[in-house]
Amino acid sequence: MPPIYARRVLSRRRVLTAAAGTSLLPLVAACSPSAGTLDPDQLRIMVPNAAGGGYDTTARILAGIVEDEGLGERPEIFNLEGASGGAGLARTVHERGNGDLMMMMGLGVVGSLHTNRAAVGLDEVTPVARLLSEPEIVMVREGSPHRDLASLVKAWKRDPARLRFGGGSLPGGPDHLATHLLAEAVGIDPREVRYRVYDGGGPTLAALFTGRIDAALSGVLENIDQVRAGAVRVLAVTGDQPVPGIDAPTLRDAGVPLGFANWRGLVAPPGLSPRQRDRLADLVDRVHDTSAWREAEQANGWTDDYLTGSAFGRFLMVESDRVGDLLDRLGV
Template identity: 45%
Template sequence: MRKLTAIAAAFLTILVASPGFAQSELKIMAPAGPGGGWDQTARAMQQALITSGLVRSVQVVNVPGAGGSVGLAQLINSARGDGHQLMVNGFVMVGALLTNKSAVSLDQATPIARLTEEVEVIVVPASSPIKDAKDLAAALKADAGKVRWTGGSAGGVDHITAALFAQAAGADASKINYIPFSGGGESLAALLGARVTAGISGYGEYEGQIKAGKLRVIGVTAEKRVDGIDAPTFKEQGIDLVIANWRSVMAPPGLTPQQRDDLIALVDKMAKSQPWKDALKQKGWDDALLTGDAFASFLQHEQQRVAGVLKSVGLVKP
């Protein structure tokens, strides 16, 4: 009997020490206000983790400000060594940290995983003489300032896409004429009113007007054609442009190797769970899972690429 009791105790110790049991409670920070993309991602994670039985309790907290810079500072300065905390972030934060001249950087946090991505589309009004990527490239090379772009905030993924297109087309990216709007509705109105030449966003933002025949997609920023979007990639058209608006999760600095591995394993299991797959389908997000060192390498590359683009358009000084 004593031997059986000892075996049972040893087995229980192994269970309690396993990653699934170690993460009995978790905090996920969304470094933005409620309702946005980062907040939606955090709450979808919360639901998937609990429904899958991977974590007993998940708290989502919102820490808005400066494109995520405020939340990142809190993660770095106040949560060091906390293996029960994650922060949602993404492409937008990379540019925001640079343009806001943030005192903290993503290099100070612990990369865990990239979760989702959404490719961009470039559209023009249906009445536009620009029919494809080559026409747009030719217009830019003739006079970059005359091509009026619209999209989201300055320094964001839409702005960077415009600059990368100009560079790939052989035009001067520092002369692009980009008109940012905080809301998709304003950008759409400018396009439909032919007050701008081209618009950039995720496909979903323009889908209704595309299907109604009022906007024309001239290209997709994906590596290969995207199901459901009847348009070629830019690479197919001879423009070397691939970019996506991705979202990911980071952890605080100062974690032990075991804490880091446990969090990576936890997020990996969540991302492969049925509740998470259901959330992706419901929200129209593309699965882009990349974990651990592979994600850390990707993040370094994206930071370098974004810094180069923002310098080329004058938003960040060399």
Template identity: 35%
Template sequence: MIQLLTRQSLKVALTGLLAVSLTACASNAPQTKDAAAPKPTETPAASASKYPEKPLSIVAPSGAGGGWDLTARTIAKVLTETKAVNKPITVENKPGGGGAVFLAEYASGKKDDYKLFVSSPPILINNLKKEANSPYGYKNSTPLAQLTKDFGAIAVSANSKYNDLKSLLNDLKADPTKLTIAGGSAPGSMDHLVAILPAYKFGIDPKKVKYVSYDGGGEALTALLGGNVDVIGTDASSLDQYVKAGKIKVLAVASAQRLGGSLKDVPTMKEQGVDAEFNIWRGIFGPKEMSADAKKYWDDTLKKLNENDVWKKELQANNWESDFKNSNDFNTFLGQQEVLIKDMLTALGMQK
């Protein structure tokens, strides 16, 4: 934003300087009888922005399924159906490293105002953790808006012997290697933190917990349903269809209060004596040094999206909570979240 304002200020200053220079030249020019009377200087109106002029894409930095994929597809669907955007929008899946592989390619490649991406805490975690650290973070992008918040959840398959979080943690405390926990992101990333946070709060050494990572929540859920892992740590909203189908049991949610919809009967971690919360915000980002026209377009468009009734219905259907922040507020929030994530990783011995 500072760079955009500086560029705008510089433009105004140069325009003023040019006008003064031209006036000075005119006043010093020799006058002749035949010289036409000077005409008042006319300032052309700023041309209206034509952005967007071609199709757009929104990247989910994961495989199909899971929170990022669902968020990207829902944004594209509502913007298209409500005609809030008059160009086609496609959704691309770019899995790898819990979003780190895509962000490295995006941040180091050619700036593209027509390619946006969704993200959540991993954009901070991947940059702050010690193992498999990414040199790129949210400061290598333009945060456009936070749209929703979700919460971490712990789930097991429907035929699991576990029916509550406490019994699972008791077994895990007795033997941390007894159970295999899965997540849709790399070790030290969001799903890993969601999965091991209750264990850590329960007095279990997080380094001894057996964690297996997959490229996206969809793959992790497939592993759970296939009996390849015992437990999954992920975002609560991505579990809705599996709960309704009777394929899984959600043992706990990492929210302050119980959630609604299909998870209304699932107790919080705090209710079960585990003092743990994990807020999974989700937002949309553009390239660093995004053009002023493109940024303003998305500022306006995403604000309207948040106020749209079609979007509100999608929030309810997906068990998401609205938590809109515009670009400026989102950027400030990310700075605050960076401090909190660093503190959490430090407590787990995972900070860089």
């Protein structure tokens, strides 16, 4: 089974264009108070969920690099929760012409637009850049009887209704999709999966430690400290390559024909002028070019998956269609 998205290796573009279907209104943007020169100390990055999760940590790493590498004043990070990212996307669309705002997003936001039937769409924002991809990890608590993926799958297939899985994303998000795709790949009807939703990685780990769930699929970044401390046992990683520092095979190496990756990127409000788009693109380009960003990728198990401008906009449209089709096919 192919990964949830097809990776594309494209050269970086310095100039961003809007996604297909996004209307640019330069005259409106020019009248906006944010339409002038990008003042780095005014730049804000919205995180559309709670502090401490993957979006939040990625945004704060990026902001720190902006400051530490002398690229500008540290951008302000703020959290706007609601509708699994839908509230943040609606706010971004509402900020038409504001060139001092970006929103961190990823696969979870795409899924939420389908499951919540959002009134706004990805074709209404300005695509800035896809930054990275990140695999999920299949994990159990250290005291679990399952010491490898084969043991977990055997128990799961024997009684699908008995094994309880958890994750920090709602239907359509990465944890949810990875769990149900794993079930499908090992021959279990995805509709039989017992999947419990928790509000992020922390509550998911708490449920795992207290035995409320038997296994969890979640992102590397949110769990790396617990993995390194030996508090959880990783049975497999869902990406195409092993993750440095995590002693676990890929799903394919463990005999399961599945590859899956989450991703994160940045979008901005609609109606930006070419100058506003260029300035945001240039800042993200310069962050991406630093050794500090490469070190962050390595430390957090990320894969560089940089894609900018209109190419990223086309990816968003393809990804939205793909997630909708997956939800329909999985019956979830």
